[in-house]
Amino acid sequence: MPLTQALAEGKLTREELKTFMQRSDGPALRRLALWIMVLAGTTTLITLAWDSWLIWPAMFLHGIVLVHHFSIQHECVHYTVFRTRWLNDLVGQICGIIIMLPHRFFRYEHCDHHTYTQLTGKDPEQVPMPRSYGEYLLYLSALPYWKAKFTEVARHAAGRLSETERRFIPREEYATVIRDARVMLAIYALIFAAMALSGWWGLIWYWIIPVFLGEPVMRFIRMTEHVGRPSVAQMSENTRTNLVSAPWRFLCWNMNYHAEHHYVASVPFHALPRLHEKLRDHIHVEPRGYLGAHLDILRQIREART
């Protein structure tokens, strides 16, 4: 395990680890308050642009924030947002409904991602290295992502789990995962029924279209975490930390410090910048940020084709 390895190699002392792992509800509640203000701001932009073409950039901007509910949900999966454990479950479930990612299923899948990070054929979340510019652009369109997600939720709601899923979901939780998918679809059906009955279809413009417009940005970011890094178990090699500006760090809940997160998944988002200072010389860091990571990926596609 990378953490045990880091401790054994003296990259981190036990006392430092203990300090980094400390949790509290305060930082997340303050960040969430700011988060809601940002959401209110982007929602207002859509309202102000309602009768003009500017609604499209406004929805795109709002969508970028909406798809970053993935980042909160991801932290909740690790129980590192709040010290109060049930708050992580509650907020994670809400984020999952916003982006159509059932929380408990994601938790179990993500556990397996941490066990088999970037190992081809084993890591259930691995984004494959594109073999061509066409594949690269197709992934960024988010079309394959949505196809996979719609299929997955429908399959679970129908009571079916794949062989791989049966491996990483605890047997005791099969029924829970199936029920979660059904509840999620029922919530969506209720929301649409309520819109049909009221005649107010605003959520299409404030939620649904923005999520689809924003998802390519999340795909762009998710690619920077592991794509183009080698398929090896060594955590210092298989994961990329991207140094990005403060607004992006806010949106992704510091998950740009991805290698640090994989080293010690129990460290909360607010301690990751400090952990970065400790581990920066032992991990792969992309100083040019998300764009730099994509330049690296594009270079590798080009070199593989020549």
Place this chain on the structure above:
Amino acid sequence: MSAKPWRDVIAVDDLERNWVTRVQLGDRLIAIYDTPSGIHASLALCNHGGADLCDGYFDGHVIECPLHQGAFDVRDGRPVAAPATRPMRIFETRVQDGMVQLRI
């Protein structure tokens, strides 16, 4: 059948306060927990993925696995968060003359 004997494992003063301490006992790794309700002990390796619980986050009575954040209540070993689903093995514990003792 007689009960298993008590064995000294660590001095109380050597425990990490309000945290988990790792102890090697023969070929077994034991986790000793200093909690608000006293000292508790369990096998140190998580029964889900085999990670060392002593490197995990500990809060109150809950130990969380550092690999997947599955969690157990150290008082009775009951799993409180999946992917941990089976109770962990715990040991009867007491303090005698400044030493933590386990029935093991």
